[in-house]
Amino acid sequence: MVKLIFFSIILMFFCMATYAQDWQCLKTDRITFFSSDSTNIRSIRIDSIINHSDTIDYICFKMLRENPFQTECFTKNGDSWMGKKFRVLPNGNNVFYNKINKPIYIKTKAQYGETWFFYSYTNSNSYYIEAKISSIDTMNIFGVNDSIKIISLQLKDSNNNNVNYVTEWDSIYIINTSQLILSKTFGLVQIIDFLKFPINNIIEIDFDMYGTGYIYKLIGITNPPLGYKNITSTDIFDFDINDEIHTQDISSYSNYYPYGHSIQKIEKYISKITSENEDTITYTIERCYYTSTYDHGFIDSSAFRDTILFKFIKSASQYNILNSLSGEPSLNGGSWTFNISNLSSKYYGGENIFEPNFYDSTCLNRMYYDPVFYNYFYKGLGGPFYHYYNSITQQEVKKQIVYYKKGTVEFGSPYDCNTLLYVKNNLFINNCCRIFPNPTSKFLHVETIQNTDYSFVVQIENIQNKKCIKQEFINNTNIDISSFSKGMYIVKIFSKTNFEAHKIIIE
Structure with missing residues (x-):
């Protein structure tokens, strides 16, 4: 009986621990890989954990960032694109922090149609961003058919009206069309650049030394290893x-x-x-x-x-x-x-x-x-x-x-x-000259395909790379090769913009 009770307690704690990870935005026991278009991969690896009395903060690896307080000065201890930190609250909700340390709230346990206060603008009582569970569905992720919640965003004014245009912001549509996708098992499978959030100007996306992009999709994890893995x-x-x-x-x-x-x-x-x-x-x-x-x-x-x-x-x-x-x-x-x-x-x-x-x-x-x-x-x-x-x-x-x-x-x-080993064709650009006749026995005519105002040099070598003749010309020239022995030769032509070589036969 005692063994049965002990086993039941262990099973209960295991189930609670497993359930606690359900719907969490980031799975902190693994490296996760995201991509905007398969050409710009972003990584998340938790390097440090800070335990508070009732919350846990997770810090991603640092990145090179410009020091906001010193011009043309960068630090290797800058914040991750994930944000300054990722916080798990006692009620299971998650918080990300952007570059000015403002919180971005995600209600992981929210149900269909539920809305909440997602983000409040600094020094502004006029606007805030509302989040909403716009859909609950299933998605195949790494071969697993998993439950997902789609989180839609909408800019609002102080009267709770939808806002689709603000004069000084040229990218409101980016906010209003952004969606996060939260998977029960894998966490966020579609994520935004929380450090930059909220994007108010297109330039914040287009000019980033880490590549363009704002919304990223999950493409791989390390525990267990599924999908993309880091190339070494x-x-x-x-x-x-x-x-x-x-x-x-x-x-x-x-x-x-x-x-x-x-x-x-x-x-x-x-x-x-x-x-x-x-x-x-x-x-x-x-x-x-x-x-x-x-x-x-x-x-x-x-x-x-x-x-x-x-x-x-x-x-x-x-x-x-x-x-x-x-x-x-x-x-x-x-x-x-x-x-x-x-x-x-x-x-x-x-x-x-x-x-x-x-x-x-x-x-x-x-x-x-x-x-x-x-x-x-x-x-x-x-x-x-x-x-x-x-x-x-x-x-x-x-x-x-x-x-x-x-x-x-x-x-x-x-x-x-x-x-x-014997001849080189088209070293720098396409052929600039015509060479004829080939084979030949008396004369070799060389002419440029287009007239130029600068000179070319033509050099003829045997297959042992020994120079037989060299002369300069503009647009065209005739070369007397009647004294050459029979065999294969290499004609090299070069100028300030071209270098090419051709094989000819002297009979």
Whole structure:
């Protein structure tokens, strides 16, 4: 009998604990992932808990934010997009706090049609926001058919009338069309940026270093692991034997400095060895490589094949930024930054790099670099990849994937290794010139497709990359090749804006 009573008490407490988590906005024992459009992921991870006499406050991981009291000064201990804190009240209701520490109330136990005071504007007795349970339904969430409550918002005036327009606010419709969706099991499955709330101006959404967006939908959790999971460096540098990655790396300065550099590369993974502690993976990579440089009328190129070893060490500090959650501050080479995650990639850099102020170490200054680079990393494809173009100077710097093969999946147009070893086509832009006849035995005619007022240089090399002839021309030229031996040759043409190569046969 005593055992039965004891078991009943334990069961009662278990049921009460389980019920207490029902309809709670955030499940605090897990990391949750949200996305506005699958290209901008927001994360929530509770890092600290503060117990009061009758309430519990949950604090999310900190984010880089501008100090409101000091111009051009940022801190790595700023508030999360979830708000300053998330509070659970004794009656089960939940409260979020925005950037000015104003409460946002959610009655988690409210029933259909019930309304409540959601938010009151600071220094204004004229407006407030009312919340209403506009629907109770079911939704399939991660394969679970769960009960949900849809919470609709409406701006009201002091006479409780609906307000759809205020002169100084250009985004009232955002508030009045916003909906939160609360799941019994998973908490909020559609959530707003509580730190920004309420949005009164569109600019607050469009200009945010963490990406645009205001309403986010649940896409993954960690406990249990369902849906999206945080991409880490292990996912990014996860290659299998026979995987191939073909890349193009270009740097060109067209208007003010006639310089260009290009690399075309094929990398094939031919072996993979994992260390006993599983911290290090050593890949053997077979490469086929072509590089070419143009500098003030002089061209230099080389092509080769080789085999290299690449060691990926999971615990290396250089990967901390990739292992962090989306938006989480990370120290990267002496600077603070954060990554922004998509469903299958991450990127960081650009204007989101912050360094300690020389005179005040508590203040981080935003660094502005020219050109602005964002480093992109892709799941199973490595990185970094990037692309920058300056329309004024026509400077272009990029490294991009042109083709990959992973298992049975292929994307893009592959390079041919034999072609890379002997001839390079269309390094920077589409063909600028016509070359004919081909094959030829006496003369080779070269002409530009469009007339220009600047000069080109044409250079003919044999397949051993030995220069046979070089001359300058504007718009067109005839080259005497009657003394050349029979065989295949490479015709390279370059100017301040172009560099291309063609294969010809001399008979």
